[in-house]
Amino acid sequence: MTVTEINWSEEVVPDSRFTVRFLPFDATVEVASGTTLLDAAVEAGLPVKASCGGRGTCGDCLLSINSGSYRARPSAGLSKNLVAQGYALACTTRVTDNLTVHLPQFQELSIRSVADSGFFNAHKDEVSGYYGPASFSETVADVIPSATDKNIFGIACDVGTTTVVVQLVDLRTGRVLSTASGYNHQLKCGDDIISRIHYAEKPGHLRELNTLIVATINRLIQKNLETIHGTFLDIYYASVSGNTTMTYLLLNMDPGNIRKDPYAVGLNRTRLAVSRNLGLKMNPEAMVLCAPAVGSYVGGDITAGLLCTPLLRDAEKVSLFIDVGTNGELVLGNRDWMVTCACSAGPAFEGSGTKCGMPAAAGAIERIGLDNGSVAYTVIGGGKPKGLCGSGLVDLLSGLFLQGYIDRGGKLSEEKAADRLVETERGGGFLIEKAERSYWEKDLVITENDIANLIRTKGAVFSACSLLLKNVGLAFENLDAVYIAGGFGQYLNIENAISIGLFPDLPRDRFHYLGNSSLLGAYLVLISDKNRDLVNETAGRMTYIELNTEPDYMNEYTGSLFLPHTDMDLFPSVKRIWNQ
Amino acid sequence: MGFEIPIEKNSGKIAEVTIGATSEQGGTRSNTITIGGSTALPFLFFEGEHPNRPALAMEVFDKVPAKYPEALLDYYRDVIDKPADMAKKCVEQYGAELISVRLDETHPEKGDRSADEAADVVRQVLDSVKVPLIITGHSHYEKINVVMKKVCEVTAGENCLINYVETDNYKTIAAACMAYNHSIVAQSPIDVNMAKQLNILLSDMNFPSEKIVIDPLTGALGYGLEYTYSIMERIRNDGLAGDSMLAFPMIINPGYESSRVKEVRVTEEEYPDWGDMELRSAYWETATAMSLLSAGSELIVMYHPKAMETVKKHVDELYSAESGN
Numbered sequence: 016m017t018v019t020e021i022n023w024s025e026e027v028v029p030d031s032r033f034t035v036r037f038l039p040f041d042a043t044v045e046v047a048s049g050t051t052l053l054d055a056a057v058e059a060g061l062p063v064k065a066s067c068g069g070r071g072t073c074g075d076c077l078l079s080i081n082s083g084s085y086r087a088r089p090s091a092g093l094s095k096n097l098v099a100q101g102y103a104l105a106c107t108t109r110v111t112d113n114l115t116v117h118l119p120q121f122q123e124l125s126i127r128s129v130a131d132s133g134f135f136n137a138h139k140d141e142v143s144g145y146y147g148p149a150s151f152s153e154t155v156a157d158v159i160p161s162a163t164d165k166n167i168f169g170i171a172c173d174v175g176t177t178t179v180v181v182q183l184v185d186l187r188t189g190r191v192l193s194t195a196s197g198y199n200h201q202l203k204c205g206d207d208i209i210s211r212i213h214y215a216e217k218p219g220h221l222r223e224l225n226t227l228i229v230a231t232i233n234r235l236i237q238k239n240l241e242t243i244h245g246t247f248l249d250i251y252y253a254s255v256s257g258n259t260t261m262t263y264l265l266l267n268m269d270p271g272n273i274r275k276d277p278y279a280v281g282l283n284r285t286r287l288a289v290s291r292n293l294g295l296k297m298n299p300e301a302m303v304l305c306a307p308a309v310g311s312y313v314g315g316d317i318t319a320g321l322l323c324t325p326l327l328r329d330a331e332k333v334s335l336f337i338d339v340g341t342n343g344e345l346v347l348g349n350r351d352w353m354v355t356c357a358c359s360a361g362p363a364f365e366g367s368g369t370k371c372g373m374p375a376a377a378g379a380i381e382r383i384g385l386d387n388g389s390v391a392y393t394v395i396g397g398g399k400p401k402g403l404c405g406s407g408l409v410d411l412l413s414g415l416f417l418q419g420y421i422d423r424g425g426k427l428s429e430e431k432a433a434d435r436l437v438e439t440e441r442g443g444g445f446l447i448e449k450a451e452r453s454y455w456e457k458d459l460v461i462t463e464n465d466i467a468n469l470i471r472t473k474g475a476v477f478s479a480c481s482l483l484l485k486n487v488g489l490a491f492e493n494l495d496a497v498y499i500a501g502g503f504g505q506y507l508n509i510e511n512a513i514s515i516g517l518f519p520d521l522p523r524d525r526f527h528y529l530g531n532s533s534l535l536g537a538y539l540v541l542i543s544d545k546n547r548d549l550v551n552e553t554a555g556r557m558t559y560i561e562l563n564t565e566p567d568y569m570n571e572y573t574g575s576l577f578l579p580h581t582d583m584d585l586f587p588s589v590k591r592i593w594n595q
Numbered sequence: 596m597g598f599e600i601p602i603e604k605n606s607g608k609i610a611e612v613t614i615g616a617t618s619e620q621g622g623t624r625s626n627t628i629t630i631g632g633s634t635a636l637p638f639l640f641f642e643g644e645h646p647n648r649p650a651l652a653m654e655v656f657d658k659v660p661a662k663y664p665e666a667l668l669d670y671y672r673d674v675i676d677k678p679a680d681m682a683k684k685c686v687e688q689y690g691a692e693l694i695s696v697r698l699d700e701t702h703p704e705k706g707d708r709s710a711d712e713a714a715d716v717v718r719q720v721l722d723s724v725k726v727p728l729i730i731t732g733h734s735h736y737e738k739i740n741v742v743m744k745k746v747c748e749v750t751a752g753e754n755c756l757i758n759y760v761e762t763d764n765y766k767t768i769a770a771a772c773m774a775y776n777h778s779i780v781a782q783s784p785i786d787v788n789m790a791k792q793l794n795i796l797l798s799d800m801n802f803p804s805e806k807i808v809i810d811p812l813t814g815a816l817g818y819g820l821e822y823t824y825s826i827m828e829r830i831r832n833d834g835l836a837g838d839s840m841l842a843f844p845m846i847i848n849p850g851y852e853s854s855r856v857k858e859v860r861v862t863e864e865e866y867p868d869w870g871d872m873e874l875r876s877a878y879w880e881t882a883t884a885m886s887l888l889s890a891g892s893e894l895i896v897m898y899h900p901k902a903m904e905t906v907k908k909h910v911d912e913l914y915s916a917e918s919g920n
Contacts, residue, residue, distance in 0.1 A: 422796055424762050573788040581788045581795070 027086065033110050037061055038081070038117045040200050041230070052078065052085075052105035052116065060203040063118065069106035073440040074457050075370075076105035083114035094456040133505075134498075134529045135323050144322030144539035144546045149189030152544050154287060155252045158300040159186075166249040168192070170239075170297070171541045172232060173316065173534035174257030174265060175199065176208055176341045177365055178374065178502065179228075180534050181235035183243065186252060189542045192245075195238040200227040201264070206362065207341050208260045208312070212270045225267040226294075232265075233296040250297040253290065254541035256306040256533045258314035258342060262286075265293065266305065273311045276561055282308045282315070285540075285551055306540060306550055310559030312357030317344045318554045319536025322546055323529055324498045326353075327553060332495035335480065337518070338532065339364055339405075339501035343476045346557065347483050353553075354487055356560040358479035363472040364405035365502045369465035370441055373402035375504030378454055380407040382506050383447070385414035388434060390447060395504070399454040403447070403461075405503030411447070411461060412469050413511035416578045417592060420445060423578045425466040441465075473517040474575035479562060480519060482571050486560055491519040491585075500532035513589065516579030520586040602642050605835035609633045609842050609893075610805055611647065614693065614756045614778055615727025621752040621776075625725035628693055630808075630893040631844035636831065637891050638913050648914055649888055651907055652693035652729055652896045653685035654850060657708065657716045658700035664854050665862070666876040670900050678716055679723035686724045689900045690907060695729035695758065696720050697851075701742045702733045710745035717746050721753065729756040729780075729846075729896070736764040747771040756780060756894075758846070759810055762793050769802055780846055782810040785822060787829050787841070794840045808894060809845045815852040815859075816883045824890045831891035845891055849883035850898030877901035885909060 027049030035055045036043045044059040053076055056063040067073035071090035079102050087098070088107040102119075139146050151159060151167075159167050171182040180196040201224055204214040215221045240247060255265065259280055263270040266288060272278050284307050291299035306315025317338060321327055326334045329349045336346040343360035346353055366374040373379050378401035383392040392407070394400045403411060415421045420432045427436060427445060435446040437460055444462035453459045484490060497518065499507065509526045512518050518526065529535075539546045562568050574581045583590045611632040616622025628650045635643025655678040663675070674681040678696060685691040698713045700706035717730060730746050732739040743757060744767065752775075759782040760768045772779045781797060783789040790809055797807060811830060813823045827845060834842035853859050859876040861869070869875060880902035884895050888910070897903040 422799060424792055424796055426763070426766075429766070570788065573786055576788070577792050577795070581791050583795075 027109050027111060033083075033113045035059070035110060035113070036115045038115065039197060040118070040203065041234070042200075042203065046110055048109075048111055050110050052076075052103070052108045052110065052114075055110060056105055056118075061118070063105055067106075067440050071104055071107040074104065074455065075440075077102055077119060077455065078105055079103070079117045079119055080108075081115040081117055083112040085109065085114060086111050094450075097456060134527050135535055138325070141325045141328070142323055143325060143327030144536070144549065145543050146539065147543070149184075149186055149542040150544065151186060152252060152302075152541075152547070154302045154304065154544075158298070158302070159251050166245060168245065168250045169252040169254070169541045170236060170250055171534060171538035172235075172253060172255045172257075173531060173537055174228065174232070174255060174261040175316070175502075175533070176211070176258065176261060177202065177206075177362055177367060179231050179235060180531065181232060181239060182534065182538060183236075183239040183245070183250075184538065184541055186542070191538070193239040193242040195235040195242075197231065197235055199261075200231045203227075206367065207359070208258065209274065209359075211264070212260060212274050215264070215270055221264075221267065221269055224264045228261065228265050229294045233294075236296050247296045248298050251301045252541060253295065253297060253301065253303040254306070254319075254537045255303060256315040256319035256537040256540070258316050258344075259308040259311055260314070262305050262308060262315055267293075276311070276564060278311050280308045280310055283554055285547060304540065304547065306537065307554035309355055309554050309557045310357070310561070312342055313344050313346075313355045313557070313559060315550075316533035316536070317346060317355065318550050318557075319540055320500055320529075320532035321346060321553055322536045322539045322550060323500075323532040324527075325496075326350075326498065327549065329495075333489065333493055334496040334498060335483075335494050336498045337476065337480065337500065339472075339476055339499065339503070339517075341365060341367075343479060345479055345483050347487065347489075353557045354483060354560055355557045356479055356483050356562050358475045358562055360475045361468065361472045363465075363468045364408060366402070366404055368468050368472075369408070369461070370439070370444075371402050371447065371459055371461045371465055372408060373404060375404035375406070375502060378402070379404035379504065380447075381504045382508070383407050383410045383414065385411075385418050385420070387418070392447075399452060400448055400459060401454040402459065405501070406507045407504070408461075408469060409503065409511050409515065409517065410508055412466065412578075413508075413514045415445060415461075415466070417514060421466060421578070425463065425470050425578065427463055427466075469515075470576055470578065473515055474572055474577075477516055477518070477580070478568065478571035478575040481575075482562060482565060482568055483560065485567070491521060494519070494521060495525065497521065497526050498529055498532075499526065500529040502531065503528075505530075513586070514579060514592070516575065516577070516586060516589075520579075520588050600641060603635075605634055605643060605837075607634075607835045607837040607839070607842050609831075609834055609844055610807070612778055612805055612808055612844050614650075614729070614754060616752060616754040620754070622754060623721065623725070624727050624753065626727075627754070628727050633893075634835070636835070637889055647893070649893050649895065649910055650692050651690070651903060651910075652695050652894065653689060653691035653903065654695040654697055654731070654896050654898060655681040655685065655720060656697050656699065657713060658706055660699065660854070662855065662860070664860050664876060666859065666873045667854065667898055669873070679719040682720045682724045686726055689903050691726065691897075691903070693727050693729055693756075693894075694720060694724055695731050695896050697731040698739075698742060698746075699733055701738055702735050703738055704735075707738075710742045713742050714745045714749040718749060721750065727755070728753065729758050731758040731896075734761075740764070740767040743768045744771045747775040747777055750777070751775040754778060756808060756846075758782075760793070760797075762789065762796065765793065765796060766800070769797055769800055772806070773800075773802060778806040778808065780808050780810045781843075782812060785812050785819075785826050787826060787833065790830055791833075791838070791840045794843065798840065804839070804843070807843045809841075809843045810847070811845055813847045813849070813852055813883070813887055815849065815856045816879055816886070817858065818852070818856060820883060820886060824886060827887065827890035827892065844893035846894040846896070847884075847887045847892045848896045849880050849887060850896055850902075853880040853883055853902075854898050874901075877905070881905045
């Protein structure tokens with residue numbers, strides 16, 4: 016690697032063309048010499064943002080350069096120390112060679128955050144899904160080899176809008192051999208489901224989205240195989256759970272109608288496909304099974320996820336299952352009846368959409384407490400913090416609110432927060448950690464915009480809960496159990512989540528945090544045909560409610576855009592603390 | 596068996612807000628105006644108490660509005676650029692019970708007049724009329740915060756109605772109102788929840804609840820009036836049902852809203868079917884004001900003298916029917 020830090024203003028003659036390869040997306044573009052990496056990233060369609068508009072001051076477009084020489088201008092947004100480690104700002108770096116570049120904001124996710132199954136491990140006998148020795152599925156009986164010295168592997172795959180997780184499983188024993196996760200390569204085509212559906216409308220784009228998701232899964236399969244030194248020919252079965260749109264795109268089906276209401280979704284039974292037709296890196300004869308969808312925005316991730324809860328077994332109790340993701344999905348009911356709905360929550364608690372947020376990976380603050388001006392936190396993997404994951408954001412918002420740093424509308428109090436008030440490119444904010452003690456050597460700040468984003472997300476989830484209950488004539492206190500799934504990270508603090516109004520104010524022992532239930536559900540379907548049948552039956556019994564057409568939704572939503580809620584009487588325990 | 600009117604009993608009561616201060620109260624006004632206090636929906640005298648009549652204000656300007664309607668200029672041509680004289684005319688000739696001073700010229704894009712100059716304008720109006728004042732600002736947060744702070748200071752003791760604060764900008768102005776003992780208008784964009792949220796935020800600052808007036812934001816007739824109407828109705832119903840954070844009187848601006856619509860501004864030559872412009876503009880403002888009075892508003896800011904006269908007459912009739920005269 017050669018850095019050429021000569022006069023930036025000196026023209027680089029655009030006389031030759033070089034390729035720039037961006038990791039982890041594996042996107043490659045060819046650009047003229049002298050092009051900035053920011054322009055190259057935009058041309059590659061990557062979601063690289065620069066809130067300063069490319070002036071080299073905000074530091075948002077940080078990347079590390081793995082190979083090749085380049086010309087970089089020193090800038091205020093980047094410390095000398097980071098430059099020495101090969102970091103550069105995309106907006107102030109010009110291409111003068113073939114480069115391989117890594118985008119650190121899209122680092123590999125840690126396994127711990129995506130495959131935590133504490134609840135499942137502790138309640139294996141109570142959950143709805145059958146859990147026992149793996150049995151070979153009938154569907155793959157014809158293709159698996161009879162020789163006993165051969166490996167027989169399967170994969171469980173959770174295809175999320177933002178992240179994808181693939182687990183490699185020994186189908187003889189049911190043992191998980193390896194787990195890998197990464198960002199969905201489709202991210203460059205839009206952050207949320209609706210923008211992906213839009214994107215797919217143009218000619219050729221459906222195939223592109225399909226290729227991107229297949230490539231994402233294949234890369235993760237490859238990573239798993241590398242860990243155990245296996246071969247893809249030994250993989251005979253895959254169980255996939257994803258939201259409706261992601262499943263459509265994986266199967267190369269046109270998602271255009273999903274947005275149109277009313278729409279009877281086309282994947283309401285498990286769908287079997289042969290891997291060679293999908294292009295997945297498995298044995299060509301291997302079978303791929305996609306969990307069934309219920310409605311446009313309630314997909315296989317939810318039907319499979321329910322297997323990890325006791326909800327499908329309970330006859331008396333009424334439970335609520337909430338999956339907080341880029342799209343929030345809810346299921347209410349028990350063995351005899353179920354209603355379900357989805358809301359557009361935004362990816363704030365998954366770590367996107369806020370300046371200080373990040374996924375629950377190494378370097379993320381997962382727990383944080385405020386105590387009269389001092390801030391104490393724990394970082395995943397130790398060391399200096401890079402940002403906050405969902406559980407950290409919940410803690411922080413709750414702390415800021417209950418200690419009066421922000422008002423109930425989420426605005427910072429100039430008097431109370433005076434010592435920690437800072438101005439950033441994106442407006443005023445609360446200083447969490449100073450530059451010298453943070454990983455990126457930049458102030459770690461939660462801005463008022465970030466806070467507003469978090470409030471919108473929690474408001475969408477809560478108002479959907481509230482409306483779903485109203486639809487069946489129940490109140491919050493009728494809920495016997497609340498099961499929470501989502502990528503918050505390991506230590507979601509229920510008390511704090513209630514105090515910001517994300518979840519209803521119920522006795523805390525009714526809440527159970529499941530972690531990634533979609534992945535676990537896919538795994539359960541993989542190891543037993545009983546679960547496959549159960550998931551099909553479940554999908555057939557769920558009633559889908561479309562919130563967009565509910566006139567009351569907007570009213571419930573604006574009522575929820577407050578801490579904890581405009582109607583404080585809905586949160587008696589928070590009211591007690593607040594009044595003190 | 597005779598017919599009995601079914602009567603709905605409400606548990607809540609709309610807060611009473613007094614604007615202005617007489618010399619005994621530390622001000623210089625000849626009288627104060629009290630609004631609110633109702634325990635039933637507007638004009639339903641058989642269901643509850645309506646201790647105070649709706650109040651009718653008129654508006655003067657620090658700068659002639661760029662699009663001031665022709666139909667109104669005929670009434671005000673001589674005084675439109677002299678706020679103190681215009682205020683006098685509104686009170687003495689047209690019966691304004693309060694005067695609103697609109698400080699648009701302090702907006703950085705509309706003249707950037709300084710806070711001191713704005714305070715001078717307010718001072719002049721205070722000297723020329725003896726009715727309570729409403730001070731009306733704009734949405735440039737940084738500037739209006741400076742202006743209102745100054746205006747609050749120089750009018751200390753007068754108990755003006757400072758118009759307005761919103762969720763994104765309330766702290767500075769609310770603090771100034773508390774320090775100099777003024778009342779406040781809490782404005783929210785046609786939404787029950789957001790109206791309530793702002794009132795909660797003000798209460799969390801310990802802002803006295805007998806000094807808050809809600810502006811639910813209105814449009815003129817034909818410009819979403821029915822939407823505003825139902826939001827105001829819901830605010831009032833919730834307030835009467837006992838939600839203390841919505842139990843405040845409401846201010847509306849039919850004059851300002853009507854003055855901006857095409858139906859008030861185009862001449863008869865352009866649209867012969869629409870009839871006489873002068874009459875039409877009065878009708879438009881009257882219809883807007885009367886509708887919003889029925890929705891629950893207690894304080895209306897009018898522009899058109901004819902509309903003012905008509906609305907006043909209607910309110911008189913409705914209230915005199917009650918007292919049996």
